[in-house]
Amino acid sequence: MAQITGLGRDSAPSVIFFLSPHVFFLGQSQSESVQRQWNLTDAVSLSVGRHQMKFGADFRRLTPSQVLATPSASYYFFSESAVESNSPSFQEIAFAPAYPLYVNFSAFIQDEWRLSQRLSLSLGLRWEVNPAPGVTQGLKPYALQGSGPNTWALAPQGTALWQTTWHNLAPRLGVAYMLRNGMDHETIVRGGVGVFYDTGQQGGSIGFLGPGFVARTAFMPGSFPGNAVGLVPPLVNPPVPPFLFVFLPDPNLQLPYTVQWNATVEQALGKAQALAVSYVASHAGRLLQSNVFHSSSNPEISRFGFFQISQNGLTSDYDALQLQFRRRLSRGLTALGSYTWSHCLDYGSQNYNLGYQRGNCDFDVRHNLSAAFSYDLSSFGNNGFVKAVLNHWGLDYRVTARTGFPITLNGNQLVDAAGQQFYAGLNLVPGQPVYLYGANCDSTLQGLHDLLPGQGCPGGRAINPMAFAKVSSGHGNAPRNFARGFGAWQMNLAIRREFPIHERLRLQFRAEAFNIFNHPNFGTINGTFGQSNFGQATATLANSLGILSPLYQTGGPRSMQFALKFVF
Numbered sequence: 025m026a027q028i029t030g031l032g033r034d035s036a037p038s039v040i041f042f043l044s045p046h047v048f049f050l051g052q053s054q055s056e057s058v059q060r061q062w063n064l065t066d067a068v069s070l071s072v073g074r075h076q077m078k079f080g081a082d083f084r085r086l087t088p089s090q091v092l093a094t095p096s097a098s099y100y101f102f103s104e105s106a107v108e109s110n111s112p113s114f115q116e117i118a119f120a121p122a123y124p125l126y127v128n129f130s131a132f133i134q135d136e137w138r139l140s141q142r143l144s145l146s147l148g149l150r151w152e153v154n155p156a157p158g159v160t161q162g163l164k165p166y167a168l169q170g171s172g173p174n175t176w177a178l179a180p181q182g183t184a185l186w187q188t189t190w191h192n193l194a195p196r197l198g199v200a201y202m203l204r205n206g207m208d209h210e211t212i213v214r215g216g217v218g219v220f221y222d223t224g225q226q227g228g229s230i231g232f233l234g235p236g237f238v239a240r241t242a243f244m245p246g247s248f249p250g251n252a253v254g255l256v257p258p259l260v261n262p263p264v265p266p267f268l269f270v271f272l273p274d275p276n277l278q279l280p281y282t283v284q285w286n287a288t289v290e291q292a293l294g295k296a297q298a299l300a301v302s303y304v305a306s307h308a309g310r311l312l313q314s315n316v317f318h319s320s321s322n323p324e325i326s327r328f329g330f331f332q333i334s335q336n337g338l339t340s341d342y343d344a345l346q347l348q349f350r351r352r353l354s355r356g357l358t359a360l361g362s363y364t365w366s367h368c369l370d371y372g373s374q375n376y377n378l379g380y381q382r383g384n385c386d387f388d389v390r391h392n393l394s395a396a397f398s399y400d401l402s403s404f405g406n407n408g409f410v411k412a413v414l415n416h417w418g419l420d421y422r423v424t425a426r427t428g429f430p431i432t433l434n435g436n437q438l439v440d441a442a443g444q445q446f447y448a449g450l451n452l453v454p455g456q457p458v459y460l461y462g463a464n465c466d467s468t469l470q471g472l473h474d475l476l477p478g479q480g481c482p483g484g485r486a487i488n489p490m491a492f493a494k495v496s497s498g499h500g501n502a503p504r505n506f507a508r509g510f511g512a513w514q515m516n517l518a519i520r521r522e523f524p525i526h527e528r529l530r531l532q533f534r535a536e537a538f539n540i541f542n543h544p545n546f547g548t549i550n551g552t553f554g555q556s557n558f559g560q561a562t563a564t565l566a567n568s569l570g571i572l573s574p575l576y577q578t579g580g581p582r583s584m585q586f587a588l589k590f591v592f
Contacts, residue, residue, distance in 0.1 A: 025037040025038075025039075025050070025051070025052045026052055028249050029097055029249040029250075029252040029253070030249070030252065030253045031095060031097060031252055031253060031256075033054065034054060034093055034094065035052075035053075035093060035094065035095055035096070035097065036051065036052065036053035036054075036092075036093035036094070036095070036096040036097070037051065037052055037096075037097045037098075037099075037249075037252070038050065038051030038052070038053075038096070038097070038098050038099070039051070039098075039099045039101070039112075039248065040098065040099070040100050040101070041101045041107065042100065042101065042102045042103075043101075043103070043104060043107075053093040053096075054093050055090065055091060055092050055093050056089075056090070056091040057088065057089065057090040057091075058088065058089050058090075059086070059087075059088045060086070060087045060088070061084065061085070061086045061087070062083075062084070062085040062086075063082070063083070063084050064082075064083040064084075065080065065081070065082040065083070066080060066081060067079065067080030067081075068080065074137060074138045074139065075135055075136070075137050076135070076136040076137075076138075077133070077134065077135050077136075078132075078133070078134040078135075078136075079131075079132070079133050079134075080131070080132050081129070081130065081131040081132075082128075082129070082130045082131075083127075083128070083129050084126075084127070084128040084129075085125070085126070085127055086125070086126040086127075086128075087123070087124070087125055087126075087160050088124060088126075089121070089122065089123045089124075089160075090121070090122050091121040092119040092121075093119075094117075094118050094119040094120075095116050095117060095118045095119075095252075095256045095257075096116065096117040096118075096119070097114070097115075097116045097252045098114070098115050098116075098117075099112040099113075099114055099246065099248050099250075100112050100113040100114070100115075100243075110247045110248055111245060111246075111247060112245075112246055112247070112248060113243050113244070113245065113246070114241075114243070114244050114245070114246030114250065114255075115240065115241055115242070115243050115244070116240070116241045116252060116255050116256060116257060117238060117239070117240040117241075117257070118238070118239045118240075118256055118257050118258070118259055119237065119238055120162070120163055120236065120237045120238070120259050121162060122159075122162070122163075122229075122232035122237060123159050123160045123161045123162050124157045124158070124159060124160075124228070124229055124232060125157055125158045125159055125160050126157050126223075126225055126228070127154075127155060127158075128152075128153070128154050128223055128225075129152075129153045129154075130150060130151060130152050130153070131150070131151045132148060132149065132150040132151070133148065133149050134146070134147070134148040135147045135148070141202075142201055142202040142205070143199070143200070143201050143202075144199070144200045144201075145197070145198070145199055146196070146197070146198035146199070146200075146216070147196070147197060147198075148195070148196040148197075148218075149193065149194070149195050149196070150193075150194040150196070151192065151193055151194070152192040152194060152221040152223075152279065153188065153190065153192065154188075154192075154221075154223045154224055154225060154279060155184070155188040156184045156185040156186045156187075156188065156225075156228060156273070156277075157185065157225060157228040157229070157231075163236055163237065163261060164181055164182060165185060165231030165232050165234055165236070165237070165272070166178040166179060166181060166183075166231070166234060166235055166236055166262075166263070166272070167179040167183040167184060167185050167186075167231075167272065167275055168270075168272045168273070168274070168275050168333070169183070169275065172442070173317040173318065173319040173322060173331060173442065173443040173444075174319050174321050174322050174443075175322070176270075176317075176319075176322060176324060176331055177265075177322075177324050178235060178262075178263070178265075178324070179275070181236075181262060185228065185231050185272070185273050185275070185277075186273055186274065186275050186276065186277035187275070187276070189278055189279060192221050192279050192281075193219075194218065194219040194220060194221055194281075195218070195219055196216070196217070196218035196219070197216060197217050197218070198214070198215070198216035198218075199214065199215050199216070200212065200213070200214045201213045201214075208292055208294050208295050209291075209292055209293075209294075210291075210292045211289070211290070211291050211292075212288075212289075212290045213287075213288070213289055213290075214286075214287070214288045214290070215285075215286060215287040215288070216284075216285065216286055217283070217284070217285040217286075218283070218284055218285075219281060219282070219283050220281065220282045220283075220284065221279045221280070221281050222279060222280040222281070222282075222312075223279070224277060224278065224279040224280055224312070226312060227273050227277075227312050227314065227334030228273060228334075230271045230272060230273055230314075230332070230334050231271070231272050231273060233271045234270055234271045234272050235263035235267050235270060236259070236260075236261050236262070236263045237259075238259075238269075239257040239258060239259045239260065240257060240268060241255060241257050242268075265323060265324045265325070266323060266324060266325050266326040266329065267324060267325050267326065267329055268325070268326050268328070268329045269325075269329055269330060269332065270324065270325060270329070270330075270331045270332070271332045272331070272332075272333060272334075273333070273334040273335070274333055274334065274335035274336065276335075276336075277334070277335060277336060278310050278336055279310070280308065280309070280310045280311050280312055280336065281308065281309055281310060282306055282307070282308040282309075283306065283307045283308075283309075284304075284305070284306040285305055285306070286302060286303060286304045286305070287302065287303050288300055288301065288302040288303075289301050289302075295354070296351055296352045296353075296354035297349070297350070297351045297352075298349075298350055299347075299348070299349050300346075300347070300348045300349075300350075301345075301346070301347055302344075302345070302346040302347075302348070303343075303344070303345060303346075304342075304343075304344045304346060305341075305342060305343045305344070306340075306341070306342045307339065307340070307341050307342075308339060308340045308341075308370075309338075309339050310336040310337070311336065311337045311338065311339065311340060311370075311371075312334060312335070312336065312337065313334075313335060313336070313337030313338075313372060313380065314332060314333070314334050314335075315332070315333050315335060315444055315445075316330050316331070316332050316333075316444070316445035317330060317331040317332075317333065317442070317443045317444050317445070318330050318331075318439050318443045318444075318445065319331070319443050330445070337371060337372065337380060338370075338371040338372075338380060338382075339370070339371065340368065340369065340370035340371070340373075340385065341368070341369045341370070342366065342367070342368045342369075342385075343366065343367055344364055344365065344366035344367075345364070345365045345366070346362065346363070346364050347362070347363045347364075348360075348361070348362045348363075349361045349362075351397075356399055356400035356401065356402060357397065357398070357399050357400075358397065358398050359395075359396070359397040359398075360395070360396050360397075361393075361394070361395040361396075362392075362393070362394050362395070363391075363392070363393050363394075364391070364392045364393075365390060365391055366388075366389065366390065366392070367384075367388065367390065368384065368385035368387065368388040369382060369383065369384065369385065369388075370382070370383075370385045371383075373385050373386035373387065374386070380446070381449065381499060381503075381504040382504070383430075383503050383504030383505045383506065384430045384504070384505035384506065385430070385505070386429070386430060386432065386505065387429065388429070388430055388505065389426050389427055389428075389429060390427050391425075391426060391427045392425075392426045392427075393423075393424070393425045393426070394422075394423070394424050394425075395422070395423050396420075396421060396422040396423075397420075397421055398418065398419070398420045398421075399418060399419045399420075400417075400418045401414075401415075401417045401418065401419070403415050416521055416522040416523065416524070417519070417520070417521050418519070418520045418521075418522070419517075419518070419519055419520075420517070420518040420519075420520065421515070421516070421517050421518075422515070422516045423513070423514070423515045423516075424512075424513065424514055424578070425511070425512070425513035425514075426511060426512055426513070427508070427511045428508040428509040428510050428511045428512075429508070429509050430505035430506070430507065430508060430509070431487065431505070431507040431508065431509050431549050431551045432504070432505055432551050433449065433450050433487075433492065433502060433507060433551045433553060434447055434449075434551055434552050434553060435447065435448050435449055435450045435492075435494045435495055435500060435553050436448050436494050436495055436496070438495070438497065448494075448495040448497075448498065448499055448500055449495060449499055449500035449502055449504065450492040450493065450494065450495060450500040450502045450553055451492065451493045451494070451495055451500045451501050451502060452491060452492065452500075452501055452502045453490060453491050453492060453493055456488055456490050456491035457488055457491060458487065458488055458491050458507060459485060459486070459487060459488060460481065460485065460486050460487075460488045461484060461485050462481075462484055462485075465480075465481035465484065465485060465486050466479070466480045466481055468488070468490075469481060469486060469489075469560075472489060472490075473556070474489065474556045474557065474558070474560070481560065482546060482560055482561040482562075483510055483544065483546040483561050485510070486559045486560045486561075487507055487549070487551075487558070487559025487560075488559065489553070489558050489559055492553055494553065494554070507551075509546070509547075509549045509561075510545065510546040510547075510549075510561065510565075512545040512565055512578075512579055513543060513545070514538070514539045514543060514545065514578055514579065515539070515540050515541060515543075516536070516537065516538050516539070516540065517536070517537050517540050518534055518535065518536040518537070519534070519535050520532055520533065520534045520535075521533045522591070528592055529590065529591075529592045530590075530591050530592075531588070531589075531590055531591075532587075532588070532589050532590075532591050533586075533587070533588050534586065534587040534588075534589075535584070535585075535586055536584065536585050536586075536587065537582065537583075537584045538578075538580070538582065538583050538584070538585075539578075539579075539580065539581065539582045539583070540582060541582070542581060542582035544564070544581075545564060545565035545566070545578075545579035545580075546561040546563075546564060546565060547561065547563050547564055547565035547566070547567065547568025547569070547579065548561065548562050548563045548567075548568040549561050549562065550562050564579060564580065564581075565577070565578065565579025565580070566578065566579040566580030566581075567580075
């Protein structure tokens with residue numbers, strides 16, 4: 025395609041067909057990215073009486089670079105007639121290379137203080153300095169100045185994207201006390217609290233997509249391949265308004281922080297077993313968010329343009345009760361079991377304009393259980409045949425179970441009086457159940473033509489489309505993330521047999537079964553209101569997790585594998 029358009033091998037031409045209900049994409053691109061990092065870290069330890077002290081510093085210099093395929097030429101066909109007449113909508117974008125420089129510095133002091141045989145303290149203080157990114161070469165990103173969307177403008181080049189803060193001190197405290205020192209029945213109490221700073225630089229690179237680094241044409245009628253070479257927009261420095269899009273960080277950006285605290289009581293149950301009960305909590309503030317602002321009176325942006333600003337947001341809170349039982353290897357058996365009840369609240373779990381309503385976090389799982397054991401069967405007798413057949417067998421077992429994740433229900437995208445764009449959520453319809461189950465789910469969605477005749481609701485459950493209505497202004501009254509997806513549970517089992525070959529060499533055979541009961545686990549649920557499959561599961565859990573192949577993910581159908589390996 026690069027040859028057809030005449031743009032050259034470094035370009036990114038693409039053809040997109042929007043032929044309802046299908047979308048097809050053909051494209052070609054080639055980009056270069058390099059990440060270089062220098063880390064200088066050192067620490068000094070000092071022992072003075074009951075104090076074990078440690079001092080250290082950490083310096084990081086990161087120099088990523090990215091040369092995007094340029095120019096990007098996009099041909100959009102929105103109908104069959106546009107394809108037949110070769111009359112797409114056309115847009116071309118040019119990109120400048122970016123060579124950002126990130127610097128992080130931190131220093132710390134730590135003291136492990138053993139006050140007595142029963143009581144120990146851990147004291148620490150860390151200092152974090154994370155300035156705004158600079159560049160190693162080429163164009164520096166422009167900073168933002170002004171008090172709001174109607175007055176925002178580009179600051180003179182060379183102005184820092186945000187002002188460095190120097191007061192980021194993070195104290196930490198930990199305590200451990202042996203409440204009871206009975207043989208094999210010890211009781212230990214532990215607790216701690218600490219402040220932790222983020223670098224705040226995740227949104228720093230947004231400036232390298234701002235004015236001076238990107239130039240684009242307006243959408244225009246065209247043909248394929250047309251005169252793409254003659255329409256490449258020039259990159260002008262200093263850039264000249266009005267701009268279509270302005271991507272920049274807030275000049276008043278500060279480092280996000282988290283305060284974490286916990287308390288644990290651990291009770292020994294004999295020589296090999298212990299039970300622990302913990303309370304774990306955290307509070308995060310100044311979290312990063314990405315907001316979109318519109319303004320009809322600011323000459324810096326065009327009529328259909330907007331500012332996308334990376335800035336500090338609101339807060340998040342997490343509280344959890346954790347129970348853990350563990351058994352060290354004894355008489356051939358080792359075991360570990362954990363249960364967590366938790367609740368997480370925030371104003372948006374991702375860095376883009378969600379309206380920032382306080383509600384359940386996207387990853388708020390209320391109940392989570394995990395248990396596993398490994399058992400080596402005892403030896404049987406002295407008979408050679410019996411030993412050869414029955415000895416050296418082992419069994420491994422694991423079960424996981426959890427309740428469902430929240431589902432974000434999306435409605436209209438609106439703009440408030442200050443020009444900020446947000447998702448308004450949905451309104452609840454009185455008298456309608458939020459969920460549909462079984463035959464009622466099937467008949468209701470078939471009646472709405474969201475399911476075909478004879479088709480059932482995936483997993484036997486769906487969110488009821490008639491329980492919601494779109495919002496025309498403000499936020500909907502349906503709480504954020506109050507709807508829930510499917511829970512999940514799975515049991516895995518492995519049987520193993522070892523064949524001793526030499527003193528330190530043995531052959532191990534394993535037969536493993538995953539999801540041994542073939543329990544169906546459903547994952548992604550469509551939360552976009554108005555679509556025909558709104559509220560329905562659209563994939564199994566294994567197909568929803570991404571990253572790895574579904575064959576290797578939890579939540580898939582029953583599968584088995586056999587393994588043979590040497591252990592030495």
